[in-house]
Amino acid sequence: MSMIHVDNLVKTFGEVKAVDGVSFDVAAGEIFAFLGPNGAGKTTTIQMLTTLLAPTSGTMAIDGLDPRRQPHEVRRRFGIVFQDPSLDGELTAYENMDLHGVLYSVPRKTRVERIQRLMTLFELWERRDSVVKTFSGGMKRRLEIARGLLHTPKILFLDEPTLGLDPQSRNQLWTHVKHLNETEGVTVFLTTHYMDEADRVAQRIAIIDHGHVVAQGSSQDLKTQTKTDSLEHAFLALTGTTIRDERADAADQMRQVAKMWRR
Amino acid sequence: MSAIYILWLREIKRYSRSRAQIIASLGQPLLYLLALGFGLGPVFQRAGQGSYLQFVAPGVIGMSVLFTSIFSGIGLLWDRQFGFLKETLVAPVPRLHIMIGRTLGGATIAIFQGLLVIVICLLVGFRSTNAATLPLGVLFMILISLVFAALGTVIGSRLQNMQGFQLIMNFLVMPIYFLSGALYPLNNLPMGLVLATRLDPLTYGIDGLRGAFIGAAHFSAATDAAVLGVIGAIFLALGAQSFAKIQI
Numbered sequence: 329m330s331m332i333h334v335d336n337l338v339k340t341f342g343e344v345k346a347v348d349g350v351s352f353d354v355a356a357g358e359i360f361a362f363l364g365p366n367g368a369g370k371t372t373t374i375q376m377l378t379t380l381l382a383p384t385s386g387t388m389a390i391d392g393l394d395p396r397r398q399p400h401e402v403r404r405r406f407g408i409v410f411q412d413p414s415l416d417g418e419l420t421a422y423e424n425m426d427l428h429g430v431l432y433s434v435p436r437k438t439r440v441e442r443i444q445r446l447m448t449l450f451e452l453w454e455r456r457d458s459v460v461k462t463f464s465g466g467m468k469r470r471l472e473i474a475r476g477l478l479h480t481p482k483i484l485f486l487d488e489p490t491l492g493l494d495p496q497s498r499n500q501l502w503t504h505v506k507h508l509n510e511t512e513g514v515t516v517f518l519t520t521h522y523m524d525e526a527d528r529v530a531q532r533i534a535i536i537d538h539g540h541v542v543a544q545g546s547s548q549d550l551k552t553q554t555k556t557d558s559l560e561h562a563f564l565a566l567t568g569t570t571i572r573d574e575r576a577d578a579a580d581q582m583r584q585v586a587k588m589w590r591r
Numbered sequence: 592m593s594a595i596y597i598l599w600l601r602e603i604k605r606y607s608r609s610r611a612q613i614i615a616s617l618g619q620p621l622l623y624l625l626a627l628g629f630g631l632g633p634v635f636q637r638a639g640q641g642s643y644l645q646f647v648a649p650g651v652i653g654m655s656v657l658f659t660s661i662f663s664g665i666g667l668l669w670d671r672q673f674g675f676l677k678e679t680l681v682a683p684v685p686r687l688h689i690m691i692g693r694t695l696g697g698a699t700i701a702i703f704q705g706l707l708v709i710v711i712c713l714l715v716g717f718r719s720t721n722a723a724t725l726p727l728g729v730l731f732m733i734l735i736s737l738v739f740a741a742l743g744t745v746i747g748s749r750l751q752n753m754q755g756f757q758l759i760m761n762f763l764v765m766p767i768y769f770l771s772g773a774l775y776p777l778n779n780l781p782m783g784l785v786l787a788t789r790l791d792p793l794t795y796g797i798d799g800l801r802g803a804f805i806g807a808a809h810f811s812a813a814t815d816a817a818v819l820g821v822i823g824a825i826f827l828a829l830g831a832q833s834f835a836k837i838q839i
Contacts, residue, residue, distance in 0.1 A: 403681055418605045
């Protein structure tokens with residue numbers, strides 16, 4: 329049975345079609361990479377799957393549940409590391425973990441044990457009583473991942489988790505993620521701009537561009553399909569070499585202006 | 592329930608760790624007390640209204656509660672900016688609980704801030720005419736803090752970024768303060784101002800405080816409390832509704 333099911337998903341912001349008929353399935357226990365240029369619709373898709381955004385049309389299921397109709401049940405099933413930080417910088421690392429545990433109704437005893445175990449695993453236990461705003465980017469990322477795992481989710485969403493990290497931290501992070509996937513069977517849905525990362529950890533890859541899935545399969549499938557020898561080249565063959573920043577930024581700005589005052 | 596508690600606790604922790612901010616926020620009430628209390632004192636006295644410091648102190652206490660509570664609600668915007676809001680929005684907790692926890696937290700720190708300002712008032716020379724009515728004064732501080740923490744939540748939920756903040760400050764928060772009778776008596780006002788003061792919820796809060804601390808209220812304490820209670824309930828309902836609609 330698929331852990332994530334998406335069929336013909338659409339999200340429009342005014343004139344802009346951010347996600348335009350996306351379909352894919354992620355099997356339980358799989359590591360699935362969702363790749364695409366800036367503004368392709370990756371984050372918007374994640375926001376819809378994680379109950380933060382209502383889709384314009386299409387169907388989705390997380391572990392068989394609809395994020396729109398059963399947001400509560402869906403929220404219990406996933407952990408997420410957002411593209412931008414989402415920690416409270418004024419609280420200590422431990423307090424951030426504890427607050428998360430309480431929000432997810434993790435019983436006190438389990439909470440205390442798991443927080444210590446996860447913070448030790450991510451090498452943060454020594455700094456547990458430091459206020460998070462004093463942390464480096466890599467430490468904050470590790471804390472976010474540790475936090476996302478505290479309530480033993482079935483699915484872990486990682487939206488560009490290695491953005492701005494040095495190679496050491498990136499390596500360490502993916503080692504942890506792979507380990508979790510192998511030992512606890514956590515399904516992982518990730519996005520990244522680093523093709524070598526996707527190549528290394530993901531069992532299956534979907535490439536999205538202009539709101540459409542343009543190809544999906546294993547890394548090898550994509551290379552074969554595009555007759556290229558690396559995932560990077562396959563990606564460029566599928567999505568072109570034009571830089572997308574400006575188009576995405578203009579769309580973003582329009583969205584910002586339109587949404588400054590919500591109804 | 593534990594979600595309400597942990598989010599309330601978060602507000603308290605954040606407040607208690609921002610010592611510099613607490614001290615800074617006491618500067619404004621002090622300025623009002625000293626500059627207006629003593630500056631307008633002689634004129635007020637000559638007009639036969641008694642001590643202006645006595646008169647204005649409850650107004651300044653109300654002002655601190657107003658500012659602290661409304662800004663704690665608008666603090667939602669900062670949580671949106673720094674991303675923490677998302678963490679609470681994807682949690683399997685009813686939005687209503689999140690909103691209640693935050694709002695109660697904001698109200699609590701506003702009451703604490705109000706108590707600090709009472710101490711400052713006493714230091715400057717303010718004397719309550721009847722110390723036994725202090726609990727009544729605290730009741731009004733609680734009502735003011737709830738009304739405006741809820742209003743702050745409404746604004747914070749609907750505003751998407753910091754650009755609207757200045758607008759809210761100049762066209763909502765300052766008018767609420769200046770039209771509340773915090774700085775002048777409510778009798779013998781021109782018609783327009785009578786209407787404006789009657790429509791301003793803070794008027795009833797300041798009036799209640801003045802009744803409790805110096806025994807000189809315009810309306811009865813029951814009227815003041817009833818108006819604040821009703822408006823508070825409306826704002827809380829609106830706040831819950833706005834917060835439930837937030838999308839990232």
